[in-house]
Amino acid sequence: xxxxxxxxxxxxxxxxxxxxxxxxxxxxxxxxxxxxxxxxxxxxxxxxxxxxxxxxxxxxxxxxxxxxxxxxxxxxxxxxxxxxxxxxxxxxxxxxxxxxxxxxxxxxxxx
Amino acid sequence: xxxxxxxxxxxxxxxxxxxxxxxxxxxxxxxxxxxxxxxxxxxxxxxxxxxxxxxxxxxxxxxxxxxxxxxxxxxxxxxxxxxxxxxxxxxxxxxxxxxxxxxxxxxxxxxxx
Numbered sequence: 001x002x003x004x005x006x007x008x009x010x011x012x013x014x015x016x017x018x019x020x021x022x023x024x025x026x027x028x029x030x031x032x033x034x035x036x037x038x039x040x041x042x043x044x045x046x047x048x049x050x051x052x053x054x055x056x057x058x059x060x061x062x063x064x065x066x067x068x069x070x071x072x073x074x075x076x077x078x079x080x081x082x083x084x085x086x087x088x089x090x091x092x093x094x095x096x097x098x099x100x101x102x103x104x105x106x107x108x109x110x111x
Numbered sequence: 112x113x114x115x116x117x118x119x120x121x122x123x124x125x126x127x128x129x130x131x132x133x134x135x136x137x138x139x140x141x142x143x144x145x146x147x148x149x150x151x152x153x154x155x156x157x158x159x160x161x162x163x164x165x166x167x168x169x170x171x172x173x174x175x176x177x178x179x180x181x182x183x184x185x186x187x188x189x190x191x192x193x194x195x196x197x198x199x200x201x202x203x204x205x206x207x208x209x210x211x212x213x214x215x216x217x218x219x220x221x222x223x224x
Contacts, residue, residue, distance in 0.1 A: 043215025
């Protein structure tokens, strides 16, 4: 399984764009990159997933460079309600592959 | 509504007792997972199951047991062999493993006194 490395914590202010980078140097050819968001005392929630280049949905954008050894989750114009822990996962849909979470990035949005 | 349900939300047990946490899903998902989360920490995988009647140990399976007799159910038993069972337990399901989106329950907070 590809190991991921993320910053432990980040601070931001309301209205700013937040970029959280995840390193996954040993990502495999058929691995996808997935991000989840978790609020206190709740289960994580899927945010976005991508394989290469750029993916955008109504919540976030995901930027993946050509070598795929890292990825960046971009949250536009954050609000206080975006304060949460964000997890980066790398894996592929193959029998025997687990869904493994790392420590995540604790984002604090300040007024 | 389709979803994944964990019960109860809060659970208290005396030390030395076994306790079973319930996880039910009506999403028709093949894969189900159990995680443990300690305060300020990430999720650690206890057990996972890719199909009925089959399951595999995760990173911290010692002191826990599971069964997968039905597709929609994946109960977790915390046994007396688990040295530090007080934690937040999360159940999840997905269509498959790896890159498939996982759906989580609301969690069970277990306190052992």
